[in-house]
Amino acid sequence: MTLVLFGLVSCPTTVSAQLVQLLNQPLVNKPSQSTQLPKFPASGGGAPTGRRKGGTSRDGCTPLNTPITALVPGEEIGDESKSFLTFTISEYPTFWFFVPELPKNAVLGEFKLQDENGKNIYTTSLSLPRKASIFGIKLPHNSQSALKIKKNYQWYFKVFCGNLQEQSEYFYVNAWIQRVPLNSNLEIQLKSTPQEYTTYARNQIWQDALTNLATLHRSNPNSRIFTEDWTLLLKDVGLAELATAPIVELESEEKTVTQSN
Structure with a gap:
């Protein structure tokens, strides 16, 4: 396991001088660290899978030199790749790609986001x-698109090419996400950690660890610290080349559709 992000967990948030000092060095090199993060992905148990890379030859689409990629845990199987179920505590998570x-x-x-049905x-x-x-x-942020706890949702991201009027030719990636409850233990950890992504990563909540660190x-x-931790987070799921x-x-375009039935 290469990614360790807990250097800030034991640092009191009220001590600003210590926090500033910590922010100028990579978390992974903190000498006091003794805990290692569980390795992503953490779905297992027959959790649903998808496609995290797309860009090979398709009718009407010029093959891409580098594929479009969903930033999710997964694995490569020959020329194919698959993605795994990720977790979030957010009703309205952010999906990263x-x-x-791209060709002209x-x-x-x-x-597109769909429920498990x-x-x-x-x-x-x-x-x-x-x-x-x-x-x-x-x-x-509306009631129709809010994720419900313990429900699986599948999402797709498509890049259209060729005849835009038909929109039948495209590259795509897809994966699954599940919202988990914010329990008291996780809430305490988040309040005591200057950088939330360390806590999300330790608890295998990939989607929120990625969003928090990407935003920072x-x-x-x-x-330097965010650059190095961003690289390590992506490296941990085999995507270091994208860092x-x-x-x-x-x-988004003006034509945004939310469907409730």
Whole structure:
């Protein structure tokens, strides 16, 4: 296990001088560390799987040199890859993707969330960045798209190419997510930890560890600690090669559809 993120757990949040000092060194090199994180993924038990990389040859689509990638735990199986169920405590989590430099005819993306019975919960279209980038798609704050505790949800991210009128030709990735309850033990840990992603990672709550660290890294691009921990977090799920891609904000198109039935 290479990723260890607990250097800040024992540091009192009220001691600002100590926190500033800690933020200038990588968490993984804290000499007081003795606990190792459980290795992602943590789904197991026959949990649902999906496809975390897409970009091989498809009708009407030029093969990509680097595949679009869902930033989720998974494994590579020859030329194929699969993704695993991830966990969140958020009603409205953020889903993260890497998109490489795309051909000119691939300009439109679509994100879709479904419940475990295949009913559409939320769909949105978005214009994609022209350069290789990492970005997140956050669920809107409304009752229709809120995740329910202990329910599995499947999501898809598609990159359309070829004839945009038909939208029948695309690359895609998909995975599953489950919302878990915020219990008292986790709440205490979060309140006592200056950087929340360390607690999320220790408790195998991948989606929130990724979102918290991605937000910090994007807001503090020159921080050595966030840069190194971002690399280690992605490395732990076999995606270290994506760590240097810029994290950008992406705006959804006006045509956003939320479906409740």
